[in-house]
Amino acid sequence: MSLTDATIAELHELAGRYPQSRSALLPMLHLVQSAEGNVTNEGIEICADILGISAAEVSGVSTFYTMYKRRPMGEHHVGVCTNTLCAVMGGDVIFERLKEHLEVGNDETTEDGKVTLEHIECNAACDFAPVMTVNWEFFDNQTPASAIDLVDKLRAGETVQATRGATITSWREAERVLAGFEDGRADEGPAAAGPSLVGLEIAAERGWRAPTAGDTKKASTSSKVEADSKVEAVEKADTSRAETETKIEESPADTAKEGDDD
Ligand code: FES
Numbered sequence: 001m002s003l004t005d006a007t008i009a010e011l012h013e014l015a016g017r018y019p020q021s022r023s024a025l026l027p028m029l030h031l032v033q034s035a036e037g038n039v040t041n042e043g044i045e046i047c048a049d050i051l052g053i054s055a056a057e058v059s060g061v062s063t064f065y066t067m068y069k070r071r072p073m074g075e076h077h078v079g080v081c082t083n084t085l086c087a088v089m090g091g092d093v094i095f096e097r098l099k100e101h102l103e104v105g106n107d108e109t110t111e112d113g114k115v116t117l118e119h120i121e122c123n124a125a126c127d128f129a130p131v132m133t134v135n136w137e138f139f140d141n142q143t144p145a146s147a148i149d150l151v152d153k154l155r156a157g158e159t160v161q162a163t164r165g166a167t168i169t170s171w172r173e174a175e176r177v178l179a180g181f182e183d184g185r186a187d188e189g190p191a192a193a194g195p196s197l198v199g200l201e202i203a204a205e206r207g208w209r210a211p212t213a214g215d216t217k218k219a220s221t222s223s224k225v226e227a228d229s230k231v232e233a234v235e236k237a238d239t240s241r242a243e244t245e246t247k248i249e250e251s252p253a254d255t256a257k258e259g260d261d262d
Helices: 005-015 021-036 041-051 055-064 084-102 144-155 171-179 194-206 213-249 252-261
Strands: 076-081 115-120 132-134 137-139
Touching (some): 021 055, 041 055, 076 084, 084 115, 084 144, 115 144, 132 144, 137 144
Parallel strands (some): 076 115
Antiparallel strands (some): 076 132
């Protein structure tokens, strides 16, 4: 497959959105994935040409970040968080069950091309552990049974909604959104809910608030004053120690001892 003229025009459009065009590389790679199903050699060459950088630099970026894929992806990317908290809350078991159920290993795609399974690192959703993602939409508080039900629905082509409301599209469509081309679905589902808001509720009940910029300035001024007075105290202590030492050196006992020696 080759990148179409329309996609190449969109890559140019992305490059033009930034004062330094090379800043567009990350969204451009997402667009290449959306168009071709992964970051292809052709995509790397075209991004490099447009940005005036080397193919090696583009390749270096695309192999550094795990969201860029060098192998063809399935229709859906299914991620299972196996980072510490999710792992102990059941993520490891979910991942093992899904591998058996889908008959794939990590980073592999099912024979029907529907699901690519990957174990992923902490998604900053630990308060909903164990979490999964489908095309980067969250599925909170999962169990092995709910995970298997989810992938079965995806493979059957059923409409699936993330637990926070978003309707699941395909991985390629999600990649196009990540590239910076909106699909009009940004407001589907709440941005934050449940456990994520508990801290805020407790703070509201107790009248706690985040420090303002003014508080921070005051705090840094008072800690500077405190530090200055500590320095002053240390200097005073040094001076008085030096004075004491001088007195000891010049003490009458020493003078008398010197006289005895004579
Ligand atoms: S450990 Fe899974 S989201 Fe943080």
